[in-house]
Amino acid sequence: MWKGGEDGKPPRKAGRREPRLGPHSWILRLRHTTVVSTKKNIAALRRETYTLDFIKKQIEEFNIGKRHLANMMGEDPETFTQEDIDRAIAYLFPSGLFEKRARPIMKHPEQIFPKQRAIQWGEDGRPFHFLFYTGKPSYYSLMHEAYGKILDVEKHQNQLRAQGLFSEKTKTKDLIGSRWLIKEELEEILVEKLSDQDYAQFIRLLERLLTLQRGGAEEEFVQRFRRSVTIQSKKQLIEPVQYDEQGMAFSRSEGRRKSAEAEAVVYAHGSGRVSVNGTDYLLYFPVTQDREQLMFPFHFLDRLGKHDVACTVSGGGRAAQAGAIRLAVARALCTLVTEEEVEWMRQAGLLTADLRVRERKKPGQEGARRKFTWKKR
Amino acid sequence: TMLKGMTRLISRVHKLDAGHFLHTGSQAPQNLAAHLDNQVPVESPRAVSRTSESDPAKHGEQHEGQHYNIPLQDLKAVFPHGLPPRFVMQVKTFNEACLMVRKPALELLHYLKNTNFAHPAVRYVLYGEKGTGKTLSLCHIIHFCAKQDWLILHIPDAHLWVKNCRNLLQSTYNKQRLDQPLEASIWLKNFKTANERFLSQIKVQEKYVWNKRESTEKGSPLGEVVEQGITRVRNATDAVGIVLKELKRQSSSGIFHLLVAVDGVNALWGRTTLKREDKSPIAPEELALIYNLRKMVKNDWHGGAIVLTLSQTGSVFKPRKAFLPQELLGKEGFDTLDPFIPILVSNYNPKEFESCIQYYLENNWLQHEKAHTEDGKKELLFLSNTNPGQLERLCAYL
Numbered sequence: 164m165w166k167g168g169e170d171g172k173p174p175r176k177a178g179r180r181e182p183r184l185g186p187h188s189w190i191l192r193l194r195h196t197t198v199v200s201t202k203k204n205i206a207a208l209r210r211e212t213y214t215l216d217f218i219k220k221q222i223e224e225f226n227i228g229k230r231h232l233a234n235m236m237g238e239d240p241e242t243f244t245q246e247d248i249d250r251a252i253a254y255l256f257p258s259g260l261f262e263k264r265a266r267p268i269m270k271h272p273e274q275i276f277p278k279q280r281a282i283q284w285g286e287d288g289r290p291f292h293f294l295f296y297t298g299k300p301s302y303y304s305l306m307h308e309a310y311g312k313i314l315d316v317e318k319h320q321n322q323l324r325a326q327g328l329f330s331e332k333t334k335t336k337d338l339i340g341s342r343w344l345i346k347e348e349l350e351e352i353l354v355e356k357l358s359d360q361d362y363a364q365f366i367r368l369l370e371r372l373l374t375l376q377r378g379g380a381e382e383e384f385v386q387r388f389r390r391s392v393t394i395q396s397k398k399q400l401i402e403p404v405q406y407d408e409q410g411m412a413f414s415r416s417e418g419r420r421k422s423a424e425a426e427a428v429v430y431a432h433g434s435g436r437v438s439v440n441g442t443d444y445l446l447y448f449p450v451t452q453d454r455e456q457l458m459f460p461f462h463f464l465d466r467l468g469k470h471d472v473a474c475t476v477s478g479g480g481r482a483a484q485a486g487a488i489r490l491a492v493a494r495a496l497c498t499l500v501t502e503e504e505v506e507w508m509r510q511a512g513l514l515t516a517d518l519r520v521r522e523r524k525k526p527g528q529e530g531a532r533r534k535f536t537w538k539k540r
Numbered sequence: 541t542m543l544k545g546m547t548r549l550i551s552r553v554h555k556l557d558a559g560h561f562l563h564t565g566s567q568a569p570q571n572l573a574a575h576l577d578n579q580v581p582v583e584s585p586r587a588v589s590r591t592s593e594s595d596p597a598k599h600g601e602q603h604e605g606q607h608y609n610i611p612l613q614d615l616k617a618v619f620p621h622g623l624p625p626r627f628v629m630q631v632k633t634f635n636e637a638c639l640m641v642r643k644p645a646l647e648l649l650h651y652l653k654n655t656n657f658a659h660p661a662v663r664y665v666l667y668g669e670k671g672t673g674k675t676l677s678l679c680h681i682i683h684f685c686a687k688q689d690w691l692i693l694h695i696p697d698a699h700l701w702v703k704n705c706r707n708l709l710q711s712t713y714n715k716q717r718l719d720q721p722l723e724a725s726i727w728l729k730n731f732k733t734a735n736e737r738f739l740s741q742i743k744v745q746e747k748y749v750w751n752k753r754e755s756t757e758k759g760s761p762l763g764e765v766v767e768q769g770i771t772r773v774r775n776a777t778d779a780v781g782i783v784l785k786e787l788k789r790q791s792s793s794g795i796f797h798l799l800v801a802v803d804g805v806n807a808l809w810g811r812t813t814l815k816r817e818d819k820s821p822i823a824p825e826e827l828a829l830i831y832n833l834r835k836m837v838k839n840d841w842h843g844g845a846i847v848l849t850l851s852q853t854g855s856v857f858k859p860r861k862a863f864l865p866q867e868l869l870g871k872e873g874f875d876t877l878d879p880f881i882p883i884l885v886s887n888y889n890p891k892e893f894e895s896c897i898q899y900y901l902e903n904n905w906l907q908h909e910k911a912h913t914e915d916g917k918k919e920l921l922f923l924s925n926t927n928p929g930q931l932e933r934l935c936a937y938l
Contacts, residue, residue, distance in 0.1 A: 446861055468921070468922070
């Protein structure tokens with residue numbers, strides 16, 4: 164017996180032809196997804212098929228909608244870019260949701276609807292690709308192509324060696340700053356599922372291609388599968404260079420922690436005196452822990468007695484104010500210190516703002532996490 | 541994870557230093573021995589932090605920043621109740637009492653040495669931020685005066701008399717005032733230990749009747765009054781009042797010099813936390829002890845000196861950051877004390893700080909490896925901001 168389908172009929176298999184209906188009425192049957200069984204199997208949710216027509220219609224609608232939006236915002240419909248769309252949507256539909264992915268978006272249908280494979284067999288049921296029956300045609304064709312290139316390069320090298328024009332120089336392209344595609348990205352490109360071993364095999368092939376001497380075409384082929392790793396994430400901080408006042412060089416910056424805001428002015432030459440809101444830090448922070456927080460940036464850079472600090476702080480509590488001043492002082496010290504030390508500070512976490520805020524109390528619970536006492540009866 | 545990362549980086553940066561201070565730590569005692577042998581003109585740490593001059597009378601500016609030793613018997617005789625509790629603990633731990641000679645104390649000593657006993661008693665007020673060393677400076681002065689054979693009237697903490705008193709009796713002498721038998725008897729006991737030798741010399745100049753059966757005749761030694769106060773706790777406050785009156789009267793006669801040392805004098809003016817049975821608050825004047833003490837602090841007698849200390853630590857109803865005489869004494873107190881010499885006690889200067897650290901190191905009080913290094917000292921400096929009280933509390937953890 165077949166497994167029960169939706170309406171009791173036998174499940175239709177993929178690509179079944181129906182020759183009995185006559186030669187001119189080949190009904191092009193879509194590749195059917197397996198029917199979702201009645202029991203809720205969330206893991207077995209498959210992608211719904213979107214027909215080509217449907218996608219085309221969506222694209223048209225998107226373009227028209229883009230023009231309408233441009234008109235609404237008073238901009239030129241011709242030069243309305245995706246960033247403009249995002250800004251317009253954020254303005255027209257302001258959302259207070261914390262999860263960015265839950266907010267309203269308007270993007271090109273290609274980015275919203277997942278990529279589907281087009282129908283891979285023709286009217287006669289014969290598949291287009293010669294590797295269709297491997298199950299992963301695009302992957303195997305890629306491997307075939309890569310190996311073909313390797314063989315070509317080797318043949319070329321053998322020819323050169325035979326002619327004696329072989330030169331040993333190996334131009335090593337700078338591979339620093341770029342990384343191989345990860346498996347998910349490769350899957351996205353090929354629109355089919357891969358296994359880890361497949362992926363590893365592919366990367367090994369590409370690396371073998373790299374070790375050989377290759378020309379420009381092969382280079383381009385390999386570069387398609389590399390993504391650059393930007394070091395930009397390390398150097399996010401824009402430090403205004405220190406400015407002078409009354410002949411003293413100082414630098415000023417702000418810091419925030421849990422509703423406490425602090426602004427610190429660090430003088431480049433001083434004797435280690437710190438004044439908070441006009442009073443000495445010993446009087447303002449009687450607790451040793453707070454003073455240790457203040458000391459941390461200086462102690463880390465070994466500049467304990469060399470700078471004077473005058474800061475103002477408001478809001479928050481005792482420890483929050485200490486944390487805010489610490490962040491402000493660390494940021495101010497960035498300008499007075501070498502690049503390497505800035506990098507050390509960033510790695511130590513001195514320059515990262517602490518995002519932890521008090522969590523909201525939820526209804527039905529006693530606190531943010533604590534539930535009411537559970538009584539059995 | 542931040543601290544771990546920091547320590548990893550720190551240990552990377554200070555790898556060399558680790559080798560260094562272990563090296564210096566082991567070399568330090570050898571160094572001292574070497575110095576004595578070779579007489580190399582390098583200052584050994586002992587010279588910086590300690591001095592062998594144990595007589596406060598001979599302390600001068602060259603001893604500034606150095607600790608001098610007080611023998612333990614002297615300690616018990618001179619300070620039965622005067623030292624701050626943390627200092628007592630430190631004495632017990634180190635088995636020796638060492639006070640640092642500091643500038644405010646030296647200044648006061650200079651003035652005291654040049655007092656003219658014919659003039660009315662001069663009032664000196666030690667004031668300063670919390671934890672800067674006012675009480676210990678006072679103790680230094682008291683030690684000096686004890687060595688000079690003055691009669692010391694030391695009230696260790698006037699705040700103890702205005703708060704947390706359980707038993708308040710209505711005074712027998714004056715119906716409006718209230719007695720504090722416990723505090724008075726404790727103080728009398730300590731006073732007796734401190735000034736044994738004077739109690740037999742001074743004679744009472746009036747007859748005092750305690751109750752139907754007991755009275756003190758004119759001409760009997762002051763010791764009897766003190767005994768009466770200690771044994772009959774109900775009359776202790778009156779005994780204190782009598783002692784103060786007699787001493788004030790007789791100090792002008794020249795038999796002895798009187799030093800009135802009050803710690804936390806701002807308790808005499810201001811408010812108390814005490815209440816009567818009907819929950820109405822008590823003003824300080826209504827306490828007999830305070831009333832008599834105020835009379836003592838007035839400078840209408842001669843033959844001695846009055847040294848006072850302001851203290852916010854035990855004070856009631858005063859903000860934490862107040863340390864100026866105007867703020868702590870209030871208008872009334874300030875007016876009463878008006879012509880006085882204020883002496884500011886401030887935080888350590890670098891030399892004193894260094895000396896204090898050396899003293900702790902010598903007594904092996906700082907066990908942390910980094911305490912010897914320059915970096916460690918800088919850290920301590922920053923964290924305590926050269927405040928002696930804070931430094932002491934910090935070092936207790938190390």
